Amino acid sequence: MSTVKVYLPELGEGIAKATISYWYAEEGATVVEGSDLVEVSTDKAVFNVPAPCSGTLTQVVAHEGEVVGVGAVLAMVEEDTVSDSEEEEV
Amino acid sequence: MLNLGLIEYARAMDVQRKVHREVTCGNSCDTLIVCEHPPVITFGRASKKSSLLVSEKAIRERGIEFCLTDRGGDVTYHGPGQAVFYPVFDLKGLKKDLHFFLRLLEESVIRPLRENFGLNAYRRQGMTGVWVGPYKVGFIGIGVRNWVTYHGISLNISVDIDPFSLIRPCGLDLKVGTMSNFFKDEISFKKICDMIVENIKQLVCEKGSFDEFLREPED
Numbered sequence: 001m002s003t004v005k006v007y008l009p010e011l012g013e014g015i016a017k018a019t020i021s022y023w024y025a026e027e028g029a030t031v032v033e034g035s036d037l038v039e040v041s042t043d044k045a046v047f048n049v050p051a052p053c054s055g056t057l058t059q060v061v062a063h064e065g066e067v068v069g070v071g072a073v074l075a076m077v078e079e080d081t082v083s084d085s086e087e088e089e090v
Numbered sequence: 091m092l093n094l095g096l097i098e099y100a101r102a103m104d105v106q107r108k109v110h111r112e113v114t115c116g117n118s119c120d121t122l123i124v125c126e127h128p129p130v131i132t133f134g135r136a137s138k139k140s141s142l143l144v145s146e147k148a149i150r151e152r153g154i155e156f157c158l159t160d161r162g163g164d165v166t167y168h169g170p171g172q173a174v175f176y177p178v179f180d181l182k183g184l185k186k187d188l189h190f191f192l193r194l195l196e197e198s199v200i201r202p203l204r205e206n207f208g209l210n211a212y213r214r215q216g217m218t219g220v221w222v223g224p225y226k227v228g229f230i231g232i233g234v235r236n237w238v239t240y241h242g243i244s245l246n247i248s249v250d251i252d253p254f255s256l257i258r259p260c261g262l263d264l265k266v267g268t269m270s271n272f273f274k275d276e277i278s279f280k281k282i283c284d285m286i287v288e289n290i291k292q293l294v295c296e297k298g299s300f301d302e303f304l305r306e307p308e309d
Binding site: 010011012013014015021022034036039041042043044045046047048050 | 135136160161162163186187188189190191192218230231232233234235236
């Protein structure tokens with residue numbers, strides 16, 4: 001098992017921060033790679049940050065209403081891994 | 091381009107979501123949805139309660155719908171005579187930059203207003219939208235999922251602007267205008283829409299000339 005950090009990505013020139021506007025999942029929930037994980041807002045745009053991997057959302061670091069900078073850690077996801085025995089079965 | 095004509099806000103959102111899925115999957119190419127809405131006030135993600143100057147009930151009693159929506163920005167009004175453009179564009183093929191895309195949308199309206207109608211249309215530094223003189227005529231709020239855009243820009247062409255008095259548009263104390271205020275003769279809604287569609291297409295093709303969208307405001 002490995003922990004993957006979810007970052008606020010670069011959103012564009014001159015956009016240094018964004019507000020966490022909505023979490024699609026709560027801590028402990030299962031998330032799927034590529035699905036909406038958290039919505040962030042700038043003045044005139046909302047941007048949906050996807051889950052970077054499939055697994056469990058173990059920690060929400062930045063909560064709704066918080067203003068965060070580009071590159072900030074928003075959450076931790078414990079990545080699902082296929083065990084050696086399962087891999088052999090596949 | 092997908093022209094939906096006059097369509098209820100919620101129905102247009104359904105169409106937009108469907109198109110967004112198709113563009114995201116690569117089943118459709120970038121699509122520009124053009125439409126008008128029956129009277130509706132929409133609350134964006136950045137909306138504040140103080141942006142509504144009357145109750146939701148009072149709004150509905152005036153025959154105006156009220157919708158919460160998942161676009162950026164504060165409150166706005168849509169009604170017949172206002173052209174609404176929802177570009178569902180994959181920014182991965184254009185430029186992964188929200189600032190760039192917001193400026194592109196502004197530019198798509200500023201150019202025809204200046205070049206074809208002789209209006210002194212401009213953007214204001216630190217703000218988003220399009221102004222003519224002291225009046226804001228173009229309103230923008232977007233969403234992005236998988237770097238594919240949804241929502242977009244609206245332009246007041248001949249819309250009744252009285253319902254804007256029920257809200258603080260964009261959460262600000264703005265003077266709102268409509269293009270018909272600036273002309274004696276009737277202006278063609280379709281002609282303006284066509285010009286903006288062409289400008290959006292052209293600007294997308296000119297994606298390299300980013301600096302032009304960032305030119306200094308002229309107010």
